[in-house]
Amino acid sequence: MKTLWRVTMTLVFTILAVLFIFPLQGLAVDYSITDVKIDAFLQEDGSVKVKEHHTYRFEGEFNGITREIFPKEGAQISDFTATENGKTLKVEREDSLYKIHRAGEDEQITAVLDYTIKNGMDVYSDVAQFYWPFFDDRNESTYEQLVITVHPPEQTSNVISFGYDEAFETQNLQGDGSVVFNLGEVPSGENGDIRVAYEASLFPSATVTADKPMRAEILKAHQDLLDQAAARAETRDKLSSIATITIPTLVIILIALMAFTYIKGRMKKAAVEREISDSFFVPEQIMSLPATIVFTNGASLTTPETMAAALMDLVRLGYVTKTSDTQFKLERLPANAHPHEQMLASLLFYEVGKDGYFRFEDLASYSAKESNHQTYHAKEQLWMQTVASEIKQQGLYEKSTGYRWGIAVGSLLLVPLIVLFAVYDLFGWFFLTILLSVTGLVYAIFYHPKSWKGLKLILEWGALKQRFAQLTEQEWQALSTDEQMRAYSYGIGIKNRGIIEKNEELVKSFKSPLNYQFKSAGAYAPADITTFTYFGPMAATSFHAANETTQSSLSSSSSSSIGGGGGTGGGGGGSGAF
Numbered sequence: 001m002k003t004l005w006r007v008t009m010t011l012v013f014t015i016l017a018v019l020f021i022f023p024l025q026g027l028a029v030d031y032s033i034t035d036v037k038i039d040a041f042l043q044e045d046g047s048v049k050v051k052e053h054h055t056y057r058f059e060g061e062f063n064g065i066t067r068e069i070f071p072k073e074g075a076q077i078s079d080f081t082a083t084e085n086g087k088t089l090k091v092e093r094e095d096s097l098y099k100i101h102r103a104g105e106d107e108q109i110t111a112v113l114d115y116t117i118k119n120g121m122d123v124y125s126d127v128a129q130f131y132w133p134f135f136d137d138r139n140e141s142t143y144e145q146l147v148i149t150v151h152p153p154e155q156t157s158n159v160i161s162f163g164y165d166e167a168f169e170t171q172n173l174q175g176d177g178s179v180v181f182n183l184g185e186v187p188s189g190e191n192g193d194i195r196v197a198y199e200a201s202l203f204p205s206a207t208v209t210a211d212k213p214m215r216a217e218i219l220k221a222h223q224d225l226l227d228q229a230a231a232r233a234e235t236r237d238k239l240s241s242i243a244t245i246t247i248p249t250l251v252i253i254l255i256a257l258m259a260f261t262y263i264k265g266r267m268k269k270a271a272v273e274r275e276i277s278d279s280f281f282v283p284e285q286i287m288s289l290p291a292t293i294v295f296t297n298g299a300s301l302t303t304p305e306t307m308a309a310a311l312m313d314l315v316r317l318g319y320v321t322k323t324s325d326t327q328f329k330l331e332r333l334p335a336n337a338h339p340h341e342q343m344l345a346s347l348l349f350y351e352v353g354k355d356g357y358f359r360f361e362d363l364a365s366y367s368a369k370e371s372n373h374q375t376y377h378a379k380e381q382l383w384m385q386t387v388a389s390e391i392k393q394q395g396l397y398e399k400s401t402g403y404r405w406g407i408a409v410g411s412l413l414l415v416p417l418i419v420l421f422a423v424y425d426l427f428g429w430f431f432l433t434i435l436l437s438v439t440g441l442v443y444a445i446f447y448h449p450k451s452w453k454g455l456k457l458i459l460e461w462g463a464l465k466q467r468f469a470q471l472t473e474q475e476w477q478a479l480s481t482d483e484q485m486r487a488y489s490y491g492i493g494i495k496n497r498g499i500i501e502k503n504e505e506l507v508k509s510f511k512s513p514l515n516y517q518f519k520s521a522g523a524y525a526p527a528d529i530t531t532f533t534y535f536g537p538m539a540a541t542s543f544h545a546a547n548e549t550t551q552s553s554l555s556s557s558s559s560s561s562i563g564g565g566g567g568t569g570g571g572g573g574g575s576g577a578f
Contacts, residue, residue, distance in 0.1 A: 030059040033141050034108075038134055038148045042198070046206030048120035048130060052113040064089075064101040067113055068139075071096075072120075072132065080115040123206045124214035127160070129197040135186065142188045148181040150196045158199055160215070162222045166192035168229070195221075236424040243421070243429040247436065250414075254440055257407070265449060272456050280467045280475055282483040283460035286453075288338050289313040289486065291390045293493035295454070296461045302495065303384055304543035309493030310344055311539055312532060316485045319345070322531060323357070326538075330356040340386040347379050360542040367546040376550045396454030404444045411440030461490070469498035484529045492536045500536070 035055040040048050056065055071077050082089040082100040089111065090101040100111055122129050130150055135143075150161075156177035163170055163181055171194075172180045179196050186192060197218050285292065290310040314320040315328070319337065323329050330349040333342060348358045352366045366372050414437040421430035450458065468487065476484070491499025 029062045031062065032057050032144065034144045035110075036143045036146045038146075039151065040130065040132070040148070041151045042121065042128075042130055042153055042203075044153050044203050044205050046119060046121040046123055046128070046203055048117040048132075050113075050115050050117060053110055054113065055108065055110045057108045058104065059106060061103075061105045063103050064099060065109075065111055067098045067100065068096055069098065069115070070133075070136070070138075071117065075120050076118040078116050078118055080113070082114075083112045084109060119207070121203065121206060122209045122214075123200060123203055124209060125211050126200055126213045127197045127215045127218065128200050128203045128206060129160075129195060129214070129218060131193065131195045133191065133193045136191050137189050139190070140188050143183075143186040146183040146186045148183065148194055150179045150181075150194070152177045152198050153202050156198055156202060160195075160197040160218055160222065162195055162225060164191065164193040164195070164225070166190050167194050168225065232424065236426065239420055239424055240426060240429070243417070243426065243433075246417075247429060247433055250410075251432075251436055254407075254436065254443070258443060261447065261449070268449075268452070268455060269459070272452065272459055276456070276459055276463065280464075280471060282479060282487050283457070283464060285486060286457065287390060287394055288341070288387075289489055289493070290340060290387045291338075291394075292457070292461065293490060294384070294387050295391050295394075295396060296458055297494045302544075303380055304547040305495050305540050306387075306493045307344065307380070307383070308536070308539035308543045309489045310340070311348065311543075312485070312489040312492065312536060314341065314345065315531075316482065316489065322535075325534070326361065327357060327359045330358070338386075338390060340383055340390065343379070343383050343386055347383070351375075351379075360538055363542050363546050367549040373550040376546065380547065380550075394453070396451055396457065398449045398451050400447065400449060404447055407440050407447070408444035411437045411444065414440075464490070465494070465496055465499065468496075469501075481529055485532050488529065488532050488536060492540050495540075 033054060034057050035053070037053040039051045041050070042048055052067070054065065054067070069077050077096075080091060080093070080098055082091050082098075084102060092099040092101065098113075100113070102109060102111065117132070120130065120132065122131060134148060148167075152159075154177075159173055159177055159179060161171045161173060161179040162168070163183075166183055166186050167181050170181045170183050172182065174180060177198070181194050183192060195218070197215065287295075288310075290306055290313070293306050293309060311320070311328075315322060318331065319333055319341070320328050320330055328349075330345050333345060348363075349356050352358060353362045367376060414433055418430060418433050418437065421427070421433060464487065468491070479487070487499060490496075
C-alpha cells in the first residue's frame with residue numbers, strides 16, 4: 001500500500017505539472033514592459049492619431065523593440081514613427097510588424113510611437129464609434145501597467161464607453177469627454193477591445209459607414225455585457241456553494257475508501273504471515289519458475305536474467321540436457337509444457353542454435369548480427385507476455401473490477417466540474433478537484449489487491465530471499481536437489497546475490513559429490529546443483545549481453561505544433577524586443 005501511495009502522489013504531481021507549468025517561449029532578449037500609455041486622438045475626418053509611450057526595462061544586451069499592429073478590416077496604419085527623448089529612431093517594417101532599432105545594455109528606455117489609423121472610426125447617422133483592439137491574444141509580452149485614453153475632437157458629455165475581456169469595467173469618463181481605460185497588468189495572450197461612441201456631429205468630415213442609427217444597438221451591447229457579467233457572478237456563487245459541500249465530502253469518501261482497503265490489506269497480510277512457517281523452506285511451486293519470478297519481483301524484474309533462469313529450469317525439469325560444459329540439447333517437450341517453455345525452446349535451440357542444440361557462443365554470434373536485433377527483441381517481449389498470461393490464469397488477484405470501475409467513473413464525473421471551475425475562475429476549487437479526480441483515477445488503476453493465494457506466494461518467496469543467506473549446511477543438505485536448483489534458479493532470475501553466493505559457498509564446502517534423491521523432476525534426469533552453480537552465472541551474463549546488444553537498434557521520434565488568434569475585426573497586435 002505504501003508503494004501505491006508513492007506512485008499515486010508521483011503521478012498526481014506529474015500530471016499537475018504537465019497541465020499547469022508550461023515552458024515559456026525562449027526569448028533572445030530578457031526584458032519587461034513596465035508601463036504603456038496609449039492616447040488615441042479622434043479626428044473630425046474619422047481618422048485616429050495615436051501616440052504610445054512604451055517603457056522597457058532590459059537586462060543584458062538588446063537591439064530594439066517591436067510593435068505589431070493588425071488593423072481592423074477596412075482600416076489602415078500610416079505615418080508610423082518612433083522617437084526617444086525627441087530623437088528619431090530607425091523603424092523597419094515587415095508587414096504588420098514594426099522593428100524600432102535602439103541598441104543598448106542593462107537599461108530602461110521609453111520609446112514614443114506615433115501613427116495614424118485611417119478609417120479607424122465607424123460613423124452612423126446618430127453616433128460615431130471607435131471600436132479598436134490595441135492588443136490581442138497574439139501578444140507575446142505582458143504589460144505590467146497599461147492605460148488607454150480616447151480623446152474626442154472637442155469637449156462633450158454625451159459618451160458611451162465600455163471594454164471587453166481585460167478592458168471590461170476599466171473605463172472612466174473624464175470631464176472633457178475623454179475616456180480613460182485603466183487596465184493595470186495585462187498578461188500576454190489576452191484580448192481587450194475598447195469601444196467608445198460620441199455624437200456623429202463631432203465628425204462632420206468623416207465618411208459615413210452606414211446611414212442608420214446605432215446608439216441603441218451599442219447601448220444594448222453594453223447592457224448585454226453587464227447582464228452576462230451579472231449572470232456569470234451569480235453562477236460563480238452557486239458553483240462555489242456547491243463546491244463547498246460536494247468536494248470536501250468526496251475527499252472524505254475517497255480517503256475513507258483508501259483507508260479501508262489499506263487496513264483490509266494489512267489484516268490479510270498479517271493472517272497470511274501467521275500461516276507461513278517460521279522455519280526455512282523452499283516454497284511449493286504452484287506455477288512455472290519464470291512466472292513465479294515475474295509475479296514476485298515484477299517491479300525490479302529484468303528480462304535477460306528471467307530468461308536465463310527459465311533455461312536453467314528447463315534443465316532442472318529434464319526437458320534440456322547438458323552435453324558439455326557449454327552445450328545443451330533439447331529433448332522432447334511433454335504435451336503439457338507451458339507455451340512460454342515451447343517458445344523459449346524454439347528460439348534458443350532452433351533459431352539461435354541449430355538442430356536442437358544450443359551454446360552460449362551461439363547467442364553471442366546471433367545477437368552480434370544487427371539484422372537479428374528486431375526479431376530477437378520482438379520474441380523476447382512476446383515470451384515475457386506469454387509468461388504474464390500464465391500468471392493471469394492463476395487467480396492471484398482479487399476480482400475488484402466493479403469497485404475499480406466505480407471509483408474511475410466517479411472520478412471522471414468530476415471533469416465537467418473541473419471545466420466549470422476553470423471557466424468561472426474558481427481556481428482554488430479547480431486545483432483541488434483536479435487533485436481529487438486524478439487521485440481517484442490513479443487509485444482505481446493501481447488498486448489490484450492480491451488474493452490469499454497470491455499474497456501467500458509473495459510472502460513465501462520473500463521469506464526465501466531474506467533467510468537463504470543465513471542458511472546452515474544442515475538445512476541446505478535437508479533440501480532435495482530439486483529444491484536446491486529451484487532456489488538457485490530463482491536467485492539467478494531476480495539477480496539476488498545472497499542466494500547465488502550462498503549456494504556456491506555450500507556447494508564448494510563438500511569435497512565429494514553427494515547422492516541426491518530427485519523429487520518431481522520430470523521424465524528426464526536433471527543436472528545436479530554443482531552444474532547449476534557452474535553455468536548459472538554464464539547463462540545470466542550471456543542473456544544480458546544479448547539484450548544489451550539488440551536494444552541498440554531501438555530509436556525514438558518527436559513532433560511539434562503551431563496556433564493563432566485575433567481581436568475585433570481581425571485587428572490587434574502586441575509588443576516585444578530583439
